Amino acid sequence: MIQPRFADLLDRVMGLDAALIGVSAVDRAVAARIRACDLPDEEAYWALLQQAPGEVQALIETVVIPETWFFRDSAAFDAMVKLCAPRLADGSPPLRILSLPSSTGEEPYSIAMALLEAGWPAGRFHIDGVDISNRALTLARRGIYGRNAFRSPDLGFRDRHFEPVEREWRLKDAVRGCVHFAQGNMLDPGFLAGAAPYDVIFCRNLLIYFDAATQGRAVAVLRRLLAPKGLLLAGHSESGVVSAHGFASAQISMAFAFRRAEAPEPAKAAPKPAPAALAKPLKRAPVSRPAAPRPAVKISQPAPPPAPGLESLWTLLDSGRLEEAERACQTHIRTHGASADALMIQGLIADARGDAAGAAAAYRKVLYLDPDHGEAIGHLALLLRKQGDHARADLLTRRLTRQTGKVS
Structure with a gap:
């Protein structure tokens, strides 16, 4: 087993909690770099890391494994289009959008396709895709994707915006030209x-890999980069983190969209009572006799309120109202029975x-x-790694890889 100092280094430079990807993943990355550098052992490699910042980046590249696809969680893209629509007609400056991390490009290119199909001219929006991995950015700029990048139920966008190249698909230049890629680490002080502030920031499924302190630092960076009335899109399991750091839900179900929370208005001072000498005397109400008793009427009990539907459960989770969401989810399951969707929401709440x-x-x-539920497989694998059960986590990860590899 590789010494923990390598995991500590990755935590310092990129905020990665090694327990969440598996300590064995860090071990494999270090072993691979020792072989690539033709070094005798980890002591020699540790010495190299202290002297060569470029090798630190190479280790990061080996650890980072992109997991993304086009229009992943499509409600987020729908929310962006809906909430930004007024700006299309009012002559506002071009929309500024940040995708962080942009990985191999599927997310920022999905943003571009969503806006173009909603009628936005290419000159009316600017998309920056930023990632810590130069390797991922190289693939993003290349713009050629295999079948694993297309997992959405509706693949009509692939026919409209891609050209087949042997067994892969090349993104058309009209979409590629809408995204500007750059390498960056959001935890660097000068990031x-x-x-200029961004009107929309996509930062999904990144915070879950940070510990609590690093999550706070990361959300502070997002707040600094977001325009005062901007929109932040987070991941399913990150709503509690974002809500706890000064953001409020945009109230769009399943989008996990947030805005900066409004500062509470200062409490108004209570009016001072009038001086006693100026107070008007109170008038006494006339005394009346009690009315004769009426015959008792049987009052029927009101029907209990209907159990909350899945849509309202997503809304509660999305807004960070976790205790209320948990109670509502239990009520839904008691009334309608356990379904894969309801249980998935219950898991995300927990x-x-x-x-x-x-x-x-x-x-x-x-x-x-639902044995093929990809989101459940992915989240359970992440939890198992966090608990140190790397063997079962690896089994789930391989299962997900086999499953997504079947997508055509």
């Missing part, structure tokens, strides 16, 4: 210093509250009902 055992139990129930 995007001096950049995940956001830090209840790892409850979340894992819910995800396992989802997989009992």
Whole structure:
């Protein structure tokens, strides 16, 4: 086993909690770099890391494994188009959008396609894709993708915006030209210093890999980069983190969209009572006799309110109202029975509250009902790694890879 100092280094430079990807993943990355550098052992490699910043980046490249696809969680893209629509007609400056991390380009290119199909001219928006991995950025700029990048139920966008190249698809230049890629580490003190504020920031499924302190630092960076009335799109399990750091839900179901929380208005001072000498005397109401008793009337009890539907459960989770969401989810399951969707929401609620055992139990129930539920597989694998069960986490990861590899 590789010494923990390598995991500590990755934590310092990129905020990565090694337990969440598996210590064995860090071990494999270090071993691979020792072989690539033709060094005798990890002591020699550690010495190289202290002297060569470029090798630190090479280690980061080896650890980072992109996991993304086009129009992943499509409600986020729909929310962006809906909330930004007024700016298309009012002559506002071009829309500024940040995708962080942009990975191999699927997310920022999905943003571009969504806007173009909503009628936005290419000159009316600017998209920056930023990632810590130069390797991922090289693939993003190349713009050629295999079938694993196309997992959405509706693949009509692929016919409209891609050209087949042997067994892959090349993105058309009209979309590629809408995105500007750059390498960057959001935890660097000077990250995007001096950049104009962004109207929309996509930062999804990144915070879950940070510990609590690093999550706070990361959300502070997002707040600095976001325009005062801007929109932040987060991941399913990150709503609690974002809500706890000064953001409020945009109230769009399943989009996990947030805005800066408004500062509470200062409380108004209570009016001073009038001096006693100026107070008007109170008039006494006339005394009346009690009315004769009426015959008792049987009052029927009102029907209980309907159990909350899945849409309202997503809204509660999206807004960070976790305790209310948990109660509503229990009511829904008692009334309608356990479904894969309801149990998935229950798992995400527990995940956001830090209840790892409850979340894992819910995800396992989802997989009992729907063995191919990709989100449940991914979230359960992440939890198992966090708990140190890397063997079962690896099995789930391979299962997800086999499953997504079947997508045509």
